[in-house]
Amino acid sequence: MSGLSLQSVKKNYGATPVIHGVDIEIEKGEFVVFVGPSGCGKSTLLRMIAGLEEITAGDVYIGDQRVNDVDPSHRGVAMVFQTYALYPHMSVEQNMGFGLRMNGRPRQEVAARVAEAARILQIEELLDRKPRQLSGGQRQRVAIGRAIVRDPEVFLFDEPLSNLDAELRVATRLEIAKLHRQLGGSTMIYVTHDQVEAMTLADKIVVLRKGVVEQIGAPMDLYDKPANLFVAGFIGSPKMNFLDVTVSDGSVVLKDGSSLALTGTTKAVPTVLGIRADQMRLASAGEGAFSGEVSVVERLGDAEFVYVRTAWDQEIVVRVEGGSNTPVGTTVGVVLSGRTHFFTGDGLAIEGLSLTRN
Amino acid sequence: MAAEAVEGIRQPLVTPRVRRWLVSAGLAAVCCIWIYPLLWMVSASLKSNAMIFANEGLVPSQPTFENYVKAWNQANIGAYFFNTLFVTVGSVAIVTISTAMMGYVLGRRRFPGRGLIFALIIFTIFVPQGYTIIPVFDLLTRLGIGQSLWGVMLATSGGSFVIFVLLFAGYFSQMPNELEEAAKMDGVGFVKTFWYVMLPLSRPIIVTVVVMQTLYAWNDFLLPLVVTLANPAIRTLSVGVYAFKGENFVDWGGMTAASTITILPVVILFLFLQRYFIDGLAGAVKG
Numbered sequence: 001m002s003g004l005s006l007q008s009v010k011k012n013y014g015a016t017p018v019i020h021g022v023d024i025e026i027e028k029g030e031f032v033v034f035v036g037p038s039g040c041g042k043s044t045l046l047r048m049i050a051g052l053e054e055i056t057a058g059d060v061y062i063g064d065q066r067v068n069d070v071d072p073s074h075r076g077v078a079m080v081f082q083t084y085a086l087y088p089h090m091s092v093e094q095n096m097g098f099g100l101r102m103n104g105r106p107r108q109e110v111a112a113r114v115a116e117a118a119r120i121l122q123i124e125e126l127l128d129r130k131p132r133q134l135s136g137g138q139r140q141r142v143a144i145g146r147a148i149v150r151d152p153e154v155f156l157f158d159e160p161l162s163n164l165d166a167e168l169r170v171a172t173r174l175e176i177a178k179l180h181r182q183l184g185g186s187t188m189i190y191v192t193h194d195q196v197e198a199m200t201l202a203d204k205i206v207v208l209r210k211g212v213v214e215q216i217g218a219p220m221d222l223y224d225k226p227a228n229l230f231v232a233g234f235i236g237s238p239k240m241n242f243l244d245v246t247v248s249d250g251s252v253v254l255k256d257g258s259s260l261a262l263t264g265t266t267k268a269v270p271t272v273l274g275i276r277a278d279q280m281r282l283a284s285a286g287e288g289a290f291s292g293e294v295s296v297v298e299r300l301g302d303a304e305f306v307y308v309r310t311a312w313d314q315e316i317v318v319r320v321e322g323g324s325n326t327p328v329g330t331t332v333g334v335v336l337s338g339r340t341h342f343f344t345g346d347g348l349a350i351e352g353l354s355l356t357r358n
Numbered sequence: 359m360a361a362e363a364v365e366g367i368r369q370p371l372v373t374p375r376v377r378r379w380l381v382s383a384g385l386a387a388v389c390c391i392w393i394y395p396l397l398w399m400v401s402a403s404l405k406s407n408a409m410i411f412a413n414e415g416l417v418p419s420q421p422t423f424e425n426y427v428k429a430w431n432q433a434n435i436g437a438y439f440f441n442t443l444f445v446t447v448g449s450v451a452i453v454t455i456s457t458a459m460m461g462y463v464l465g466r467r468r469f470p471g472r473g474l475i476f477a478l479i480i481f482t483i484f485v486p487q488g489y490t491i492i493p494v495f496d497l498l499t500r501l502g503i504g505q506s507l508w509g510v511m512l513a514t515s516g517g518s519f520v521i522f523v524l525l526f527a528g529y530f531s532q533m534p535n536e537l538e539e540a541a542k543m544d545g546v547g548f549v550k551t552f553w554y555v556m557l558p559l560s561r562p563i564i565v566t567v568v569v570m571q572t573l574y575a576w577n578d579f580l581l582p583l584v585v586t587l588a589n590p591a592i593r594t595l596s597v598g599v600y601a602f603k604g605e606n607f608v609d610w611g612g613m614t615a616a617s618t619i620t621i622l623p624v625v626i627l628f629l630f631l632q633r634y635f636i637d638g639l640a641g642a643v644k645g
Contacts, residue, residue: 052539073545085536089558099544102554150544 002063002076002153003028004049004187009058011044011211018044019211021058026204029185031177035198035234036208042191043158045208049189050079050156062153073099078147079156082163084139086131086146092118093127096146117148120182137168144179155183157190161197177201195235199223207231224339229347232274238305240341241280241316243273252342252355255312258290260336261356268350270342277305277319279338282326288333292316294326308334396621403614410610425615435616437591438598441507442620445582445594446575448511453571454564457519461526461563462552466538483520491584498585505589510582514575522567529563530556565634569627576624595620 004026011019019041026032034042047053049060051072060067067075086095094101096117097110118124121141131139140160147155160176161169177200180188192198198205199219207214207222207230215227219235226232232240245252247269251259254273285291292308295315302322307315318334320326342350372380402410404421429435463469464476494513495504503509533556541551557564582594593601599620602613628635 050543052542071545072543077543079540079543081536081540083534083536085534085540087537087540087555087559098541098554099546102544102546102550146540146544 002187003030004154004189005059005061006045006049007059007061009045009048009060010056011041011048011053012056017211019048019056022208022211022213024206024213024216026187026189028187031180031188031190031201031203032206033198033202033204034189034191034206034208035193035195036214037234038193039210040208041211042193042208044211046079046156046158046189046191049075049154050077051075052079073103076153077156078150078152078154079158080140080143080147080160082159084131084143084163086139086142088131091128091130092123092134092142092145095131095142096149099146099150113149113151114145117145120148120179121145136164137172140164140172141175144176148183153187155186155188157188159192160190161192161194173197173200196237199235205235207234225349226274226341227349229272229274229343229349232341232343232349236276238277238317238319240274240276242343243275243314243316245270245273254290255314256290256310260289262353263356264353266350266353268344268348270350270353271345272343272347274341274343275336275338277317279336279340280316280318281335281337282306282308282318282320282324283333283335285331285333288335291331291333293331294328297326297328306332308332399614400618402610403618405611407609407611425611426619429612429616429619433598433602433612433616434590434593435595435598435619438593438595439619441510441592442576442594442596444507445511445514446572448508449515449575450568450571452511452515453519453522454567456515457522457567458526458557458560458564459552460519460523461528462530462556464523465527465530466533479520479523487517487580491580494581495584504585505592507592510585510592510594513581513585514578517578517581518571518574522571525563525566526560529560533559562634562637565631565637569631569635572627573624576620 004024006022006024009019009022010017022045024032034045036042044053048055049062051067051070055068062075062077087098090098093114096114100110100113114127115124118127121144123138123141123145126134126138126142131142134142140163143160157176161172164172176190180186190197190201202219204216205219205222206216209230215222215231217225222231222235226235226240229242233242244255247253247262248259251261252270252273253259282288290310292310294306295309296307298305298307300322304320304322304324304326306318306320306324306326308318309315316334326332336355340355342353344350370377397416401416401418403425404418404423406420406422406424409418409420464472494516498504498509498513501509503512537555537559538551541555546554577596578594579596579600583597583600586593586597590601595616599613599616602609602616
């Protein structure tokens with residue numbers, strides 16, 4: 001298994017730049033997830049690693065070999081496509097062995113490797129079927145099987161769960177996590193727009209936006225210490241609440257005029273206060289940092305998301321225990337009890353600042 | 359309210375079942391008119407020359423196979439049949455493989471001059487066959503196959519390939535990119551990807567092309583007539599049938615028997631392949 005290194009990688013389509021110089025180091029055996037909204041360039045980046053897109057500038061190393069000009073099949077990578085891309089006229093067995101057969105591998109070797117991959121993925125009984133006779137989840141396994149058969153240094157997954165229904169997506173997510181361990185910790189790069197997939201699967205998350213890396217880090221690092229407003233808003237569900245604030249006399253002032261004392265010193269001027277839904281709690285009207293009216297309650301069973309409309313007409317979401325039965329329309333106070341984040345006008349996170357507890 | 363709504367629904371004059379029956383009957387009547395010449399031909403081929411104009415209706419009173427025997431043995435239709443088979447099979451093979459390859463490149467690759475090539479190929483549709491006969495004949499003569507079945511085969515292959523290239527190009531262009539990319543990741547080259555992945559997937563178009571080129575090659579008249587003018591031994595069926603028309607006498611019985619022998623293989627082919635054929639055309643239109 002090899003690691004991977006992207007150094008100032010750029011991509012232009014004609015005159016339009018889509019990847020603006022990306023640096024990523026991936027250790028061998030790591031499970032890395034590229035995550036970002038659609039159009040952020042995450043799939044393009046993956047395809048550049050695969051060799052399906054040319055690299056406009058910069059270098060891609062797999063292991064210690066520069067692979068910019070190496071043919072995709074010689075890079076030691078295997079890719080699982082979003083649409084599976086199984087050959088419709090071939091059986092599962094032929095699909096998985098196609099590459100090896102075409103490259104003149106002996107029949108027994110192909111059969112043995114296909115059988116081994118089928119065993120790992122538990123699809124032995126499907127080997128004679130055509131792709132159209134398989135369910136979505138089974139096709140997904142075959143597509144993964146086709147990658148395993150090649151025994152690659154690096155696995156590339158391009159939104160592999162997007163075409164599955166919600167239940168199967170959760171199950172397959174789990175399978176992929178298990179597979180990563182089972183394959184002796186192969187290096188895996190996984191592209192998704194779903195931050196839940198990113199959080200659950202990744203050893204390391206790369207958050208991308210508009211062809212630029214916004215932050216790289218372990219899932220909980222990104223969750224606890226987002227580098228900027230974008231990452232703060234993108235990672236975590238429900239989305240982090242952002243409150244516009246002004247600073248006066250060592251306090252931040254909310255839009256309704258209520259003021260909260262600050263602890264810590266910094267030169268940066270905070271203009272946005274970010275707080276996650278589970279870091280607040282509800283109180284009686286008049287208590288807490290500010291008050292608002294409950295507009296919607298989403299019941300998830302174990303928890304409820306209570307949407308509170310503030311005096312300055314912003315909707316804030318607060319996570320409370322399930323079964324709280326907060327009636328819609330009541331006025332409640334919101335207590336900022338947990339971890340807060342502060343951001344500058346440019347959207348950058350400010351370290352070392354928190355609200356004073358009283 | 360509910361009662362009013364029910365009254366508002368207009369009751370049809372005939373039930374759907376009756377309407378279907380009426381439409382079928384109407385279509386059957388049209389179909390009879392359509393195939394009458396064909397039926398007449400088959401009927402005439404089973405009558406003697408004297409009986410053909412005796413006005414006795416479609417069912418022959420004294421059916422005879424004499425015309426068939428005569429046509430097959432004396433008029434050389436047997437030999438012409440195999441000439442035609444040779445030309446048709448050869449041209450179908452050439453046309454199917456070459457148009458699939460052209461269609462694949464034109465449909466899936468972006469290269470400079472692609473638009474121009476498309477335009478030139480399509481332009482040739484508008485050139486009537488009559489104008490190309492002399493240059494084609496000249497070309498065959500210079501290649502030294504102006505008097506042979508190989509020449510007929512080659513010339514027949516050039517006649518109708520444009521539509522087939524467009525059919526293939528249209529079909530290949532809608533195939534998902536991922537299939538090619540997956541093959542690329544598997545280390546499968548351009549030619550092998552075409553042969554093992556793309557070509558098997560284009561079966562509906564292949565069938566369409568095989569049927570249409572078979573029809574074209576089997577029935578083509580002008581080109582074989584010109585090429586075989588000096589060498590009657592290499593005539594094809596369509597030219598051979600024409601030879602029944604003498605200067606003073608037309609052997610209608612022999613001609614209709616020869617014509618029936620001519621169209622029989624085509625009809626059988628279509629019966630076997632019609633489902634794929636219609637799929638292929640429908641697929642091409644959808645694209």
